[in-house]
Amino acid sequence: MGVTIKDVAKAAGVAPSTVSRVIADHPRISLATKKRVKKAMKEMGYHPNANARSLANRSSQTIGVVMPAGADKALQNPFFPEVLRGISAVAHKMDYSMLLNTGETEDEIFEGVQRMVYSNRTDGIILLYSKLNDSVTNFLLEQNFPFVVVGKPSERIDEITHVDNDNVRGGKEITNHLISLGHERIGFIGGSTDLVVTVDRMRGYQIALEEAGLPFLEEYRIHTDFLESGGQQAVNELFSLPDPPTGLVVTDDLMSIGVVSMLEECGKMVPEDISLVSFNNVYLTEVTRPPLTTVDIHIYDLGFQAAKCLIEKVKDKSEPAKRVIVPYTVEYRQSTKQKEATLKNI
Amino acid sequence: MGVTIKDVAKAAGVAPSTVSRVIADHPRISLATKKRVKKAMKEMGYHPNANARSLANRSSQTIGVVMPAGADKALQNPFFPEVLRGISAVAHKMDYSMLLNTGETEDEIFEGVQRMVYSNRTDGIILLYSKLNDSVTNFLLEQNFPFVVVGKPSERIDEITHVDNDNVRGGKEITNHLISLGHERIGFIGGSTDLVVTVDRMRGYQIALEEAGLPFLEEYRIHTDFLESGGQQAVNELFSLPDPPTGLVVTDDLMSIGVVSMLEECGKMVPEDISLVSFNNVYLTEVTRPPLTTVDIHIYDLGFQAAKCLIEKVKDKSEPAKRVIVPYTVEYRQSTKQKEATLKNI
DNA sequence: ATGAAAGCGCTAACAA
DNA sequence: TTGTTAGCGCTTTCAT
Numbered sequence: 001m002g003v004t005i006k007d008v009a010k011a012a013g014v015a016p017s018t019v020s021r022v023i024a025d026h027p028r029i030s031l032a033t034k035k036r037v038k039k040a041m042k043e044m045g046y047h048p049n050a051n052a053r054s055l056a057n058r059s060s061q062t063i064g065v066v067m068p069a070g071a072d073k074a075l076q077n078p079f080f081p082e083v084l085r086g087i088s089a090v091a092h093k094m095d096y097s098m099l100l101n102t103g104e105t106e107d108e109i110f111e112g113v114q115r116m117v118y119s120n121r122t123d124g125i126i127l128l129y130s131k132l133n134d135s136v137t138n139f140l141l142e143q144n145f146p147f148v149v150v151g152k153p154s155e156r157i158d159e160i161t162h163v164d165n166d167n168v169r170g171g172k173e174i175t176n177h178l179i180s181l182g183h184e185r186i187g188f189i190g191g192s193t194d195l196v197v198t199v200d201r202m203r204g205y206q207i208a209l210e211e212a213g214l215p216f217l218e219e220y221r222i223h224t225d226f227l228e229s230g231g232q233q234a235v236n237e238l239f240s241l242p243d244p245p246t247g248l249v250v251t252d253d254l255m256s257i258g259v260v261s262m263l264e265e266c267g268k269m270v271p272e273d274i275s276l277v278s279f280n281n282v283y284l285t286e287v288t289r290p291p292l293t294t295v296d297i298h299i300y301d302l303g304f305q306a307a308k309c310l311i312e313k314v315k316d317k318s319e320p321a322k323r324v325i326v327p328y329t330v331e332y333r334q335s336t337k338q339k340e341a342t343l344k345n346i
Numbered sequence: 347m348g349v350t351i352k353d354v355a356k357a358a359g360v361a362p363s364t365v366s367r368v369i370a371d372h373p374r375i376s377l378a379t380k381k382r383v384k385k386a387m388k389e390m391g392y393h394p395n396a397n398a399r400s401l402a403n404r405s406s407q408t409i410g411v412v413m414p415a416g417a418d419k420a421l422q423n424p425f426f427p428e429v430l431r432g433i434s435a436v437a438h439k440m441d442y443s444m445l446l447n448t449g450e451t452e453d454e455i456f457e458g459v460q461r462m463v464y465s466n467r468t469d470g471i472i473l474l475y476s477k478l479n480d481s482v483t484n485f486l487l488e489q490n491f492p493f494v495v496v497g498k499p500s501e502r503i504d505e506i507t508h509v510d511n512d513n514v515r516g517g518k519e520i521t522n523h524l525i526s527l528g529h530e531r532i533g534f535i536g537g538s539t540d541l542v543v544t545v546d547r548m549r550g551y552q553i554a555l556e557e558a559g560l561p562f563l564e565e566y567r568i569h570t571d572f573l574e575s576g577g578q579q580a581v582n583e584l585f586s587l588p589d590p591p592t593g594l595v596v597t598d599d600l601m602s603i604g605v606v607s608m609l610e611e612c613g614k615m616v617p618e619d620i621s622l623v624s625f626n627n628v629y630l631t632e633v634t635r636p637p638l639t640t641v642d643i644h645i646y647d648l649g650f651q652a653a654k655c656l657i658e659k660v661k662d663k664s665e666p667a668k669r670v671i672v673p674y675t676v677e678y679r680q681s682t683k684q685k686e687a688t689l690k691n692i
Numbered sequence: 693a694t695g696a697a698a699g700c701g702c703t704a705a706c707a708a
Numbered sequence: 709t710t711g712t713t714a715g716c717g718c719t720t721t722c723a724t
Contacts, residue, residue, distance in 0.1 A: 005717060006718095016696095017694075017696080017697095018693085018695075021719090029693065047465065049401070052401050052717035054397040055395070055701065055702090055716090056718045075428070081423070082422055085416075088447075098445065099446070101444075104435070108438060115443070116443075120701095257634060261634060261637075282422060283418075288634070362712095365702095366703055367710085370703085374710090376709060376710090394701085395702070398701035398716090399701080400716095401700090403702080694724085697723105702716085704713100706713085
């Protein structure tokens with residue numbers, strides 16, 4: 001069907017190996033034959049067969065990307081297309097392809113990853129999540145297969161190349177913002193504590209509170225999986241406390257949007273009654289009402305750096321594990337407001 | 347490095363071809379040897395090399411997925427992870443892998459697609475967009491390469507397998523909803539008219555208007571690329587018309603969210619002052635305020651069906667082009683409201 | 693600087 | 709039912 005290296009060789013009057021060398025841009029090759037071969041390739045519409053290449057080469061020029069398991073809503077986060085964009089940018093530049101793996105369940109994901117590595121279809125893997133006790137991570141580690149995680153690994157952290165934000169510091173800074181606005185009762189709404197990112201952001205929240213001499217109360221914290229039905233109720237409970245929070249740290253923009261709605265449904269306005277800060281700075285947060293004060297974690301860069309690290313690692317297996325911290329910035333918008341003296345204090 | 351088919355053959359005391367047959371689950375093979383071979387495979391930790399397979403087979407068991415070119419925001423639409431989920435579901439079931447292609451520019455996309463097809467890394471392609479005069483579509487057609495588009499192709503529609511909603515009908519139905527609520531001045535806000543989906547939904551809007559004897563006014567229509575800065579202004583203009591709309595048809599949930607914000611910023615409330623209907627039913631629309639009345643296009647199913655069609659087509663090249671229409675449903679929520687008699691009419 | 697030839701791991705005729 | 713063997717298209721020693 002397709003035109004092969006042999007055809008080109010014949011047409012150019014050289015050996016297949018020479019053509020191969022031209023493809024690989026081998027140094028020791030005369031400019032003359034190079035030209036000639038290239039011309040032949042053009043004319044005949046030659047394109048190398050990647051499978052044959054991979055087979056001979058033991059390398060696929062492909063990076064695998066693994067999304068978290070998620071039945072549905074969790075995946076509907078603009079975070080993912082955005083990291084993919086970042087990854088894709090470097091993949092494209094370096095002439096790598098991207099193999100994508102999703103799945104409903106963790107087993108499905110795991111199977112997929114196994115396939116990726118066993119089948120030799122991928123040179124390395126990027127994990128788009130990091131959670132406690134992850135079988136995929138363990139598998140990759142034990143196979144000594146090149147991979148990098150976006151986020152912070154839960155264990156064996158210095159054996160694993162990862163690119164992350166300083167979520168503790170981010171959590172602290174954004175909480176401090178609330179504190180500096182006069183808020184003293186600050187609640188926290190986050191995802192599962194199995195997710196390292198939740199834990200880190202909460203830790204920052206805690207530190208800020210403690211440094212300010214404010215209480216770190218269990219009843220001020222909610223952990224819910226992306227505001228499923230349960231979340232609604234939890235928020236209600238939070239605000240039926242005798243001393244409900246006036247400030248809220250929420251670990252994800254999408255959750256924030258849900259929280260804002262719930263609050264307004266209960267007659268609490270953001271930022272008039274409650275100040276809310278968030279994380280990620282997904283595009284949406286600019287156009288919601290109110291626009292959200294949020295920690296911009298530079299999602300694109302996370303992807304970009306992850307891909308860069310992975311390719312380095314793939315090209316040189318001895319590359320040591322490293323940690324890349326992508327700086328965050330804070331977008332101050334309209335979901336926060338100076339706390340007024342409460343009526344009862346007057 | 348890895349254990350090969352030969353190793354397994356030796357260990358099991360059979361020929362490599364026999365092992366191959368076991369892998370492929372060939373019918374004419376005795377249960378006894380099958381067992382024996384499988385046992386050997388297990389014990390030795392054998393896994394087939396996909397590249398070798400693809401090479402010998404001329405088939406990669408991989409489907410390529412092509413996202414639209416998008417510098418940034420446009421891709422941040424939960425639509426994409428959601429179609430991917432659908433595609434992934436059938437890919438997983440059928441033991442296919444997914445190769446993903448994104449890019450900032452159309453040229454980048456096009457290059458990527460060329461690579462996919464020329465390199466023999468993919469058996470077929472799913473296009474996650476459809477626009478006027480698309481070079482990728484033309485290329486694929488002219489290469490006679492199996493592909494299906496999610497959405498409706500702009501040309502040569504009956505040569506191209508595609509899975510779509512009936513967007514005209516959807517547009518009509520949702521506009522009728524507004525009309526049935528008493529709205530007579532209904533605006534339309536959509537993306538670029540290069541996108542077939544925009545055109546179809548607008549057509550439905552137009553039909554509904556005309557059937558109801560309502561005017562289809564140019565000044566009631568806005569086309570903007572996902573509410574970039576320009577959008578803001580356009581909406582302002584729309585509402586400084588002498589007779590501004592009281593109802594709005596917006597072609598994408600994310601745009602709707604932006605529009606609701608803009609409106610409220612100008613002191614117009616949804617649904618009190620303006621009723622708004624939307625498309626897609628992305629998860630977000632349940633948790634925004636107000637929750638959006640929107641056409642649920644069943645994104646997951648679009649992906650699912652597209653993948654099914656593609657694999658059929660890949661397995662049997664003579665499979666004719668077909669069109670699959672995924673039924674939509676309408677989610678009636680709180681962004682619409684019966685129009686009250688206006689004061690000046692009393 | 694270039695060619696000859698073996699081999700990457702698997703499949704598919706063709707034989708037996 | 710199973711084995712033999714010749715590729716699939718490319719890379720890479722090893723010669724020259």
